[in-house]
Amino acid sequence: MPGGNVAPQLYQMMKDLQHRGQAGAGISTFDPNRSIIIKKHKKPGRVTEVFGGADEREFSEIMAALDGEKGIGHTRYGTSGSLTNRHVQPFERVHGIRYKWFSFGFNGHIANRTELEEGIRKEGYHLMLDTDTEVLMHYLSKYISDVNGADPKEMFRRLSEDFDGAYNISFLQGTGDLVAMRDPWGIRPLSGIQTDEGAFVASETCALYRFRPEKVTHIQPGEMAVLEDGELRVERYCPAKRKALCFFEFLYFASVTSEIDGRPVYETRKRCGEELARIEDQQINDREWVVIPVPDTARPIANSYAKAIGFPQIFDEGLIAAAKERTFIDGGDRRKKVMNKFLPIPSILKGKKVIVVDDSIVRSTTMATMVKYHLKKIGGAKEVHVRIATPPIIAPCYYGIDMRSFDELIAAPFEERIEKGVPDEDAQQEIAGRINADSLKYLTHDGLLNALGFDRSEICMACLDRRYPTPYGKKLDEGAHELFRKRDRSKGDLGC
Ligand code: SF4
Incomplete structure (x- = not known):
């Protein structure tokens, strides 16, 4: 200047x-x-x-x-x-x-x-x-x-x-x-x-x-x-x-107002909602059901999802994000942090079958607490059905997103039961149970690629399919994955 x-x-x-x-x-x-x-x-x-x-x-x-x-x-x-x-x-x-x-x-x-x-x-x-x-x-x-x-x-x-x-x-x-x-x-x-x-x-x-x-x-x-x-x-x-733009920038990290390499984040999130609607198998009507986003990243996703399944209006706000200030009241307790993160609107949720749309599930603490506490206990929702605009995250990120180990990822133990982003029926139900939901659906790999408009060879999706784009990413994955499988098998809770 x-x-x-x-x-x-x-x-x-x-x-x-x-x-x-x-x-x-x-x-x-x-x-x-x-x-x-x-x-x-x-x-x-x-x-x-x-x-x-x-x-x-x-x-x-x-x-x-x-x-x-x-x-x-x-x-x-x-x-x-x-x-x-x-x-x-x-x-x-x-x-x-x-x-x-x-x-x-x-x-x-x-x-x-x-x-x-x-x-x-x-x-x-x-x-x-x-x-x-x-x-x-x-x-x-x-x-x-x-x-x-x-x-x-x-x-x-x-x-x-x-x-x-x-x-x-x-x-x-x-x-x-x-x-x-x-x-x-x-x-x-x-x-x-x-x-x-x-x-x-x-x-x-x-x-x-x-x-x-x-x-x-x-x-x-x-x-x-x-x-x-x-x-x-x-x-x-x-x-x-080999270009390896992080797909997670579009879904979670970047501002909805940004364009990444010329592609608007907002439009991509909207297309994710449409792709999610394409795989919806519940018979949804606007008398018994409401569609709500997890604020704030999932708003455009929920919006286009609701439109695509034929709701006369776009989503309702069922959850409000609390003020985003640093707080020490929770003493570093992750669950408490999530409890303080949102406020539900009972007049929207009470007695309804709620479709809650989010961009991703990483560790599951946020979603499990939100479903049980905010939506069911305080909000009074009759059922909660979770729809996620990212396929299951099965592996850590070595490139700057805070997902450091297999152990912290809810979907990692189910890797062998997930095919191109689609968990088998039992795995899907098991993960749904862990987040206290009545049903769960993830976006598929193909649905994600359609929404992004990129070829798989131009982006990084390694946390979804373990195809890391860099030599050390591959090397770190081999070591960490082997250790995780050994530990997981010794626990005997693979569920396979
Ligand atoms: S592994 Fe790749 S796609 Fe996944 S968060 Fe990291 S950089 Fe993004």
């Missing part, structure tokens, strides 16, 4: 991206006229909490202290490491030589972190934090030294040879260079925009719409956006690998 202070703009963009991570937030800015040429402000918490958004004076002081034409911002969604100020990004490496001084933000998860850690430990590096971001920081500084810091393109090319996983990086150097790169598999989205005020890049287009939506550029796998003199330039730093 030539001639302006980019910090307030970054603050607004981070608020627009708050759904991607609520654990922490931070901004780094660059000003060559300051003694501290890269300055940062970061800590755990939501964006408004971190930057004093509720206190005009505090907010203005923080923004003034960060004054700079160039900068990067980050909201943290942790998949590794605990949460202290040090874990919040942007990370920074301070150095007396300007090209070695840098700050960066990272979206994703490194699948070969263990091997990379061993590699730098052998070279004498010391790791302080339990997070892949620290490992990435050391490799970046190593590459900078190796290439004399002159060429971010060469630095990222080397990174792409060593790193496996999802890693979109925004990078601000003490020389004033500012770039944002998308990993060669394109697992996470990245987009940029050229405006009259300057150039901006964000993980999702929703953070760019305040400018001009029609001007958005989608950065492709293996490309980087260079932001120089207020101009956006896209360059390739390495050849793209």
